[in-house]
Structures are given as structure tokens and as C-alpha cells.
Amino acid sequence: MKIIAGNWKMNGSRSALKEMVSGLQSLETNHTIILCVPYTMLGLESGRINIGAQDVSAHTHGAYTGEVSAQMIADTGAKYVIVGHSERRGYHNETHNTVRNKASAALSNGLIPIICVGETMEEKQAGKTMAVIESGVRESIPSDVNTPIIIAYEPRWAIGAGLTPTDAEIADAHALIAKTLSEMGLSGTPILYGASVKGSNAAEIMSIPNVDGVLVGGASLKCDDFIPIITSVK
Ligand code: PEP
Secondary structure (H helix, E strand, O other): OOEEEEEOOOOOOHHHHHHHHHHHHOOOOOOEEEEEOOHHHOOOOOOOOEEEEOOOOOOOOOOOOOOOOHHHHHHOOOOEEEEOOHHHHHHOOOOHHHHHHHHHHHHHOOOEEEEEEOOOHHHHHOOOHHHHHHHHHHHHOOOOOOOOOEEEEOOOOOOOOOOOOOHHHHHHHHHHHHHHHHHOOOOOOOEEEEOOOOOOOHHHHHOOOOOOEEEEOHHHOOHHHHHHHHOOOO
């Protein structure tokens, strides 16, 4: 059984989510399906889809205009939240420290954080991929985890670019993440691969060792693109 998670980013609408919910309703699958949607779509009827947010405040409450707390997200019935997505790290200068605090806030409120790590093109070209991944995992995960978390390996240079690493590169990255998690006492934590996943490459990617599922951006927006990813693996 795999985890197939979608990230709608700043796309979609409440009616688009309704369409996705009804489109997936009759699908026969044992996989866990998650959609991380904009805040405005939280709390809607979601059928078999588990709903998540795409970011969360590190603060509990108070004078933080525009922010949304983990408690507020949990209050909508959402179960997951992405933290440390490449676009948050890039456009909002989020550091491992920020990401760790956000993951902590999520965990304190019963949410499962999907913690993203991955290297930029500059880091890849400098031969730092493995070091960046390992420090991302070690520094973005709170020290006191005792409820489930999910890690997503998302090579930042490949997101939305139609590019993917080779199978061997994905295998090496996921093996390193699994080893690091085990050293941190977190063996068994699911590790998703994300960046340019589509129906035509999903099965091959999910057959790579230590790939427990995928995090899908663009191809999660429409049933016609998302369903083939879900049905591509048993
Ligand atoms: C993402 O933004 O998490 C992502 C994986 O995007 P895409 O699938 O579009 O590359």
C-alpha cells in the first residue's frame, strides 16, 4: 500500500475539489490518498480523500495576521500538513529551524506533517546532494517525535520542471533518508518522492526501494491526471 499525496499549491477551487472527490469516489484502491489544498478548501466534504493543508504557522495563536495555526487546521478535520515545501523555503526564506517549529506545532495538534527536504540545482552541481538531504532530515524533524510523520524527498530543481532524477539517484536519496531516520529512532517513517510525477512514471518511481509513495503537484489537479498515478501501482 502506497501513499499518494497531491499538492494543489495556489490552484483549484471549492468546486474543483468537489469534482475530484466525486471522481475518486468509485475508484478501487487500498492506497492512502491525500490532497493538500489551499486553506479556503479545508473543511469541505472529502469522501475517501484525506485532506491536508500546505503550510502552518509555528505560533499557537495571537497577532500573526494572515497566518493559520495547526489547531485551526485540525479544527477543519484536516489530518495532514506540508511543511518546508521548496516554494516556502525558496520564496519565504524558511530555514530548517522554521520548518522544525512548524512540524512541532502540527504534531502538538494531532496533524501529520509531511516534511519536505531536497537539494537545489546549485547544490546538486556542487556535489552536495547527499549532505543537503541528510542535514535537511536531521534538522527539519523535531527531536521529540512520537506520533507519525511523513518525509517527502523533493529535488528542488525538478519540481514543476518536468525533470526527474535517475532511478539510481532516487534510490540513493531514499536509502540515505531511511538510514538517517533509523539513526534518529524513526524507522518505518514513510518516505515519499516528489517532483514531476505523472501517470507515465509513477509506477517505476514507486517500485524503487524505500519509496513509499509520491507527492504530486501539477498532475494532482485533475482526475484525468491524478487517477492514473493512483492506479499505476497495486
Ligand atoms: C510539488 O510541488 O510538491 C511537486 C511535486 O510539483 P510537481 O509534481 O508539479 O513537480
